[in-house]
Amino acid sequence: MHQKRSVAALTGGALSAVVLGGLLAAAPQAVAADVTCSTNVYKRTFYKNTAFSGSPVRTDCDSAISESWSGSPVAGVPSNNFGVRWSVTRDFGSGGPFTFTASATDGVRVYLDGVRKIDLWKSTGDTARSKGVNLTVPSGKHTLRVDHVNWTGAAKVKFTYTPRTSATYDRTKPLAPTGVKTAYNTKTRKTTVSWSANKEMDLASYSLYRRPVGSSTWTKVTTTTTTARSHTDPLVNPDDRTPYYYEVRAKDKAGNTSSGSADTIVRPLPVVTSLTGTYDKATGKVALKWPLNTEPHFDHYTVLSNDMVNGSYKWVPLGTTKGNTWTTGPVTADGETRHYRVLVTNDGGTTTYNRSGLDPLATNELWLDIPDGIAPAYAPDLSLRSCASGIQATATDYTPAPIRDFTGFEIERREAGTDTWSVALHKTYDPRPTTATATVCDPLPADGRTYEYRARTYDTDGNYSPYSETRALTVPGGVG
Known part of the structure; x- marks a missing residue:
């Protein structure tokens, strides 16, 4: 009796046969090492039976299902009565209408999320047949899963899934x-916009749009291919400081x-979001402040005043500063509105657009009312008569x-010869007549005394003009 030699073959890392007591026996099939495939690439598993049972002989990755085997597809798998399974999970984006097409000898089945969509499960020998179905993928x-079995003869299998790109469907x-x-x-004052690839399988192009902040009108910047997913936008005006939406x-x-x-x-420049200020009556200076x-890419601020x-x-x-406060020199308390503006310059030398006029809605502009410290210049005229x-x-x-x-x-x-003045009238005037005037009939006893009067004007900040000339009038005495 001859001793039989042990026959062993490594298939996918598994020992397929061992010698037990001088007899050749099949070894338990080792579990194939798990395989991770790239995005949208099939995982393929080979079985040495048509029931897809037990552990696969081999697991690998396959970018497309298109095979024609005349014998064993891989080591460890017989030429007949074997099965191959492909599976892939992918993102279909918005989904839509697709065509699934399968062609195979013997058996092929196609599943979408476990639901069978194509079923060709019949021995055909070496002659392949095909089937296509139109369906909507959510x-x-x-x-996707594709099962193929080969009972005898050549093993041919092919499967494709393609979007239906006609506008009809x-x-x-x-x-x-x-x-x-x-x-x-x-430095170049250009904006580069990039984006991720869409998951769709039927894309034709991307289009990039922009609109100025505050506008509702979009302008198409460019149209790119599906593989070009970035664009550098050179604005028509390279000095444009306008913030844009893309x-x-x-x-x-x-x-x-x-x-x-x-x-x-996209903001070409940092933005001064608010500007506040106060006037110090003691020093006559304006203190400005804004968020830092x-x-x-911020470099510095420039502070401006709107002056004659x-x-x-x-x-x-x-002047300029890197801080967020500024104190002006003394400002005359003239009751006027002063205007201040803060510009930003970035590290590329671009500065906020400095329009020539005033902008009441600009966040980097302040309209500050200065208290009036200047009195009315002239004294009014004063006349007296009896009433x-x-x-x-x-006056x-x-x-x-x-x-x-x-x-x-x-x-x-006041009574003539005394030092104490009292207010006989303090009131505004009727602005409608050409001449401004105010009158009071000052009730006094008929005692023959002489009274002196003087008048002045005042403004809203409590400043008074010089006094008019002092005039006097004697009240007639009472009947004895």
Whole structure:
């Protein structure tokens, strides 16, 4: 009796036979090592039976299902009565109409999420036959599985799944692109926009749009291929400091266009979001303050005041700072509104646009009312005459209405020879007449005394003009 030699073969790392007591016996099939395949690549498993039972002989990755085996497909698998299974889970994006096409000898079955879509399960010898089905794949991730068995003869199998790109069938919009990122180059003053690839299988192109902040009108910047997912936008005006929104839209081969991606804002410059200020009456100075910018491309601020220069108002630089406060020199307390503006310059030398006029809505501009410390320049005229109960005093000012710098009159009275004045009248005037005037009939006893009067004007900040000339009138004495 001859001793039989042991026969062993490594298949996928498994020992297929061993010698037991001088007899050749099949070894238990080792579990194939798990395999992780790239995105959208099939995992393929080989079985040495047509029931897909037990552990697979081999597991690997397959980018496409298109095989023709005339014998054993891999070591350890017989030429007949074997099975091969492919499976892949992929993101179909928005989904839509697809065509599944399978061609095979003997048996082939195609499943979508475990539901059988193609069933050709019959011995055919070496002759392949095919079948195609049209179906709608829902949006999102789904699992495809293809089972093929070969009972005898040649083993041929092929499977494809392709989107139907005719507008007649495909009315499903692609999903909006995601992963939009922007980068602004402070030196070239250009913005680069990039985005992630869509999950759709039938994309034709991407389009990039922009619109200025505050506008609702989008302008198409460019259209790119499905593989070109970034674009550098050179604005028409390289000095443009306008902040822009960007969005990306996807278009499929049927002409359907997605909604826009989430709008992404690009600010060429840091923004002064608010500007406040106070006036110190003691020093006459204005103290300005704003939030400190922390953007990495921030460099410095320029503080300006809107002042009269050669007969017209211009924005005059007061200085630059990297801080967020500024104190001006003394400002005349003239009751006027002062205007201040803070500009930002980035590390590329670009500065906030400095428009020539005033902008009441600009966040980097302050309109500050300065208290009025200047008294009305001229004293009013004063006239006296008798009235029914005493003395009538009338204050008059002939300054034209557009340039009057007072809001009312005050008339004071004292008895001649005394030092104490009292207020007989303090009131505003009727602005409608050409001449501003105020009158009071000052009730006094008929005691024959002489009274002195004086008048002045005042403004809204409590500043008083010089006094008029003092005038006197004697009240007639009573009947004895």
